[in-house]
Amino acid sequence: MKKRPLLKKLLLSLLIPCAVLLVLEAIALGKGVRLFANADSWKLFFRAVANVTLTTFALSINLDSGRFDFSLGAVSMLSATVAGTLAQQWGIGPWPTLAIAVAVAALLGLIHGGVYVLTRIPPIIVSLGMALFYEGCAFAFTGGKGVSLVTRTDIIGFSTIGNYILVTAVAVALIVLLFDFTRFGANYRALVSGQKIAVETGIHEVGNALGCYAVSGALMGVVGFISLANTGSQQMALNFGSIGIMFTAFLPMFIGGWIGRYINKRVGIMLGAVSMALISLAFARFDTASSVQSIVSALLLVLFLIYLNNEFAILSKFRGKKEAES
Amino acid sequence: MKNLKRFLSLALCLMLALACVPAMADGHVKIGVLVSDATSSEALAFRAYYTEYIAKAYGVEFIYSDELTDAAGEKSAIDNFIVNNCKAVISFSSFDRPSQIDQCDAAGIYYAVATGTLSDEQYNEYKDYETYVGAIGPSNQIEFQAGYDMAAYYIDQGMTKFGMFGGAVPYYNDMHIYRAAGMLAAMVEKGGEGANYKGADNAGAIIGQIYADGSIEPCTIGSLELAAYVGGYDFNDAWFGKLAQMVGTEGIQAILTVGSGVDVLGGFISGSGVKLATVDSFTPAMKEAMDNGILDYMAGKFAASIGPIFAAMLNAVNGQPIRDGEGNALALGQGYWVATSAEQFAEYSAVDSSMTDPAYTKEILDQYAAAGVSYDDFAEFVSKYSFDEIVALKK
Structure with missing residues (x-):
């Protein structure tokens, strides 16, 4: 196999995000708008990087194994609803609230995985059912009112560039560690490459699938909390109103796959998310209509x-x- | 196997018969309720008033539809109501009102519009249908006035630079378009000589301009400035970015929203010093926002505002429909309660949230859910919707 020098790999990895940045800067120049005009622009960019990176990880973990998951948005919504309600009742700060959101979301992911491995119904069908179920649970949990923390300045204060970078960096590091440097990750990769052979060699696919659902859920817990802290409220959604979030993850997932030829795939996904975040920033800065977006x-x-x-x-x-x- | 089949058939028949018994024995009136919004605070408050107060006070049963998203869903929900032996349908859903009215008329069940009105053309077509009870709610003119009053409130305080959240304006929602048009009309009227919005200098032209564009453009309106505008409910990163940018716009003094102001902007407004005005309902979350200075002005539909349409519906079901001198159905406007201070909000909210003594109690409604009530009496009752007038009615 032809080996590429490290510098070339690095340059190829950065090709897409850099090209996107250059194109958008050129458009911005033409429009007389500065892409990164102020602190709000940077905040938007890093929040989008965090949201898209985590959502793409959550989606790709299961999708790489052929498990399509429509319930990501519902997991994010329900975990943020539970964590936000407890934050309201107990008066706890942003970090414990984040921890609760992650724990609840991991549990929801595990339950989803449990339903899948127990029933053996095709994952796409199970995920549709779980999405509806979790949307209904969130609605029932709050009586449909959702959660409002707009007066909780400590939780809203979580929305800083530093915290977004921290959350993204920790998530990327943990995912790289888990999927590239542990037995769980090795089993996961073996199952992705060929489930039949992997199972015949003694890999326990049920445990691995449950683990993947739990990790995917935990990541969506972070996304849910970021959204909650950003607006100070969590709105309810019914009848698949929550599934839109997963569609933001497809392009960065494919871009990540392409970049993954030259660098670690998880880092590639993050670079794909950076490209998407730049596009989101441009949409906001150019005041692009949602239909055009x-x-x-x-x-x-x-x-x-x-x-x-x-x-x-x-x-x-x-x-x-x-x-x-x- | 044969015996098992017989046993199962017998059990199913028995279950069916048992299910029918209560429905036949219990003579209470069933009313189907069509909803296209099941999650907003306003929708929840309406539902609580019907299911927790009216249902108990009058011994009626409300059967709610799922959250409807299109006309086909409305049709299917009405079919379900008919199967469930509903005597009437109260509609909060407006995807295809003419079809709803026709479907109910064909089935011989009564139909009424809550928190909304029919267009003049629709009213002229259906006003003499026996099964069409009527509509009570904010007309487009009242929505326009709500927007106008909100903008005028700040302009009269000397503010000159505004932001606007247009909610469902891009989706051509009449209610939001008229509210936004009212805001712009106030700016045009109070912006000094020659003030206009994209050349439009009167209500009709402004409304027409918004319908033509499906959006609103930031611009200078005489001595006033609409410095930023965000519309839609995209809930994606770019949309949140636009909202944050709007709050951060240099020199902006107040953000006027056609709805959902606290839900979508509360997190950004906190600590910014920008005033936030919205149209919403008197919920605990809004009260908290008002108490903490995040929300500054709120025009709210009160939960019991749907009481009069229920009274009118009950009259119709009992064979005493309220009709005008020419036999036409009800078409009445009803507006908002406006709170501009935490104290005022608390006062309104206490009445609005009560499930034992709501704004329109059974005692009040009974005076109009009765035989011999004339159209004019009923219209006068509905027209007294301000907080003070309702409190006076309760006394």
Whole structure:
């Protein structure tokens, strides 16, 4: 196998986020807008990096194993609802509230995983059922009122650039550690590569699946808390109103997969999230209408998938042209 | 196996018969309620008033639909009400009101609109339907006035630079468009000579401009400035970023919101010194926001505001529909309670949240849910919706 020098790998890893930044800066220049105009812009950027990175991890952990999960948004909503309500009743600060959100979300993930391994119903169906169930639970838990912490300055005060960076860094480090440097991670990778062979070699797929659901849930607990601290409120959603959050994770997941050829895949996902966060910032700075945002996001996803599916042909054509010219 | 099948068939028949007994024995009136919003604080307050107060006080049963998202859902929910032997439908859902009215009329069950009104064209078409009871709620004109009053309140205090949250304006929601238009109209009217919004200098033109654009553009309106605008309910990072940017806009003094102001902006407003005004309901969360200075102005629908339409519906079900001199159904406007201080909010909230002594009690409603009530009497009753007038009624 051809080995690439480290510097080249690093440059290729940063290619997409840098290209996105350059394009957006050029558009901003044309519009007479500064992309990073003030502290709010930086805050938006780092919050988006944290949210998208964690959501993409949560989605990809199970999706890589063929387990599609529609319940991510519902887990995030229910864990934030429980943690926010307890924060309100007990008067606890942001970090204990975050810890509760993570614990509750991990438990919800575990329950989801438990239902899947016990019933053996296709994961996509189970996840739809769990999404509805968790949405209903959140609604019942608060009587539909949701949670309002707008007067809790300590919890709203969690929304700082420093905390976003800290949360993202800790999450990336823990995920890299768990999936790349532990037996659990090795088993996970073996199961992703070929479940039948992995099981025949003695890997316990049920335990691994349960672990994946719990980790995925815990990550969504952090996302839920970030959202709660950002607005000071948690709104309720019913009838799959919570599933939209997972769609923000597809493009960074594919970008992460591409970058993962040159660098650790989890770091690649984070760089994919950085690219998405830059696009989110640009949407806000350029005051882009939501319909245009949807079109641009969908186009980017489709174009990237077209490229991935035809990469060999595109590159061959490009190289052939260069060779002919030389 | 054959015996088992027989036993199961017998058990199923028995269960069916037992299920029918209470429905047949209990003569109470069942009313279906169509809702397109099951989660907002306003919707929850309305539901609590019906299910926790009215249902017990009048011995009626309310059957709520799921949170409806389209006209097909409305049709299916009404089918369900018909199957459940509902005598009437009260609708909070407006995807396709003409179809709802036609469907109820075909089934011979009464239909009424709560917290809303029909358009003039729709009213003219359905006003003489026997099963159409009528509509009571904020008309578009009242929504316009609510927005106008909110903006005027701050302009009269000498404020000149504003932000606006347009809620469902991009989705062409009439209620939000009219509120936003009212805000802009106040700015145009009070912005000095020649003030206009994109060339529009009267209510009709402003409303038309918003419908044409599906959005609102920040601009200078005479001596006043609409410095920032955010619409929609995207709940994504870019949208939250826009909201934070709006609060952080240099020199902005107040943010006028057509609804959900505290829920979407509360976290950003906290500690910013920017005044926040909204249209919402008198919930504990809003009270806390008002007490802590996050919310400065609130126009709220009170939970019991849906009491009169229930009274009108009960009259119809009991064979005494309220009709005007020409036999037409009700079409009455009803506005908001406006709180501009924590004390005022607390006073309103205490009445609004009570499930033993709400704004419209059984004693008050009984005077109008009775035989011989004329259209004019009923209209006068509904028109006295201000807090002070209702308190006077209770005395």
